[in-house]
Amino acid sequence: MAKSLYAEGTCSICLDLLTNPFSLFCGHTFCLDCIGSWASQRQNSKLICPLCRAATEKPPMEERQMRMLILLLKQHGPLLELTLHVSPELQRFREDMSLDAATANSLLVISEDLRSIQRAKSHQDVKEDPRRFTHLACVLGAPSFSTGQHYWEVDVGEVREWSLGVCKESVDRRQSDLSPERGFWIISMKAGAICANFTPESRIPASPRLERVGIFLDVELEEIRFFDVGNDALICRYIPVSSLEPFRPFFLLNQAGEGDGGVLRICP
Numbered sequence: 001m002a003k004s005l006y007a008e009g010t011c012s013i014c015l016d017l018l019t020n021p022f023s024l025f026c027g028h029t030f031c032l033d034c035i036g037s038w039a040s041q042r043q044n045s046k047l048i049c050p051l052c053r054a055a056t057e058k059p060p061m062e063e064r065q066m067r068m069l070i071l072l073l074k075q076h077g078p079l080l081e082l083t084l085h086v087s088p089e090l091q092r093f094r095e096d097m098s099l100d101a102a103t104a105n106s107l108l109v110i111s112e113d114l115r116s117i118q119r120a121k122s123h124q125d126v127k128e129d130p131r132r133f134t135h136l137a138c139v140l141g142a143p144s145f146s147t148g149q150h151y152w153e154v155d156v157g158e159v160r161e162w163s164l165g166v167c168k169e170s171v172d173r174r175q176s177d178l179s180p181e182r183g184f185w186i187i188s189m190k191a192g193a194i195c196a197n198f199t200p201e202s203r204i205p206a207s208p209r210l211e212r213v214g215i216f217l218d219v220e221l222e223e224i225r226f227f228d229v230g231n232d233a234l235i236c237r238y239i240p241v242s243s244l245e246p247f248r249p250f251f252l253l254n255q256a257g258e259g260d261g262g263v264l265r266i267c268p
């Protein structure tokens with residue numbers, strides 16, 4: 001019952017407990033700031049529900065009973081809040097993912113099962129391909145995503161420097177700017193801290209026990225979330241992640257020294 005109550009009190013936009021809850025004409029409830037931000041980004045004369053896409057010209061209505069439920073959850077459910085960051089519901093969107101070897105930089109060694117990468121000691125002799133990254137040790141995942149919700153996990157193990165996330169299908173494979181303006185939405189491990197490439201860039205202390213990163217992409221809600229799976233914690237969330245073309249999973253293995261055995265592995 002506690003889980004059901006927590007789900008009822010969670011905003012579908014920010015995925016946190018509702019703050020100043022307001023409901024739309026269709027009955028779905030969101031934080032007032034979240035629905036205001038959603039509406040302002042679309043500049044539509046009608047308010048469109050982020051969940052069911054119902055359109056209305058009526059203003060949101062304050063939910064006083066929901067406000068009381070949130071107050072009770074905050075008072076009595078702190079332990080539940082900690083344990084539901086990586087919710088079991090995410091597993092419904094889990095993808096069977098592999099690496100696209102045709103996009104891999106020549107410094108990367110791709111496993112036979114197309115699920116793990118490690119740095120080579122030197123550049124390999126690979127076939128020239130316009131899809132291949134040439135400046136950074138990157139590779140893309142498959143499949144690509146144009147709609148829906150998608151979740152995958154990556155074992156980072158002992159790798160000291162890496163980047164994970166998504167990018168546009170059409171990103172320039174011959175440049176080294178991994179900013180959202182260039183079509184990349186990623187987090188990176190650098191010097192023991194998580195660096196988000198969002199604006200403004202933020203640095204988040206990484207748990208010394210961080211071994212597995214979960215990535216959740218919601219194309220319709222235009223958001224991406226990163227989780228520390230082992231510690232059941234949200235690392236960060238970014239919105240909007242907007243593109244008129246498909247998204248591709250993105251992996252970068254940027255060890256301080258080449259050939260030291262660090263492996264990134266897509267979890268089955």
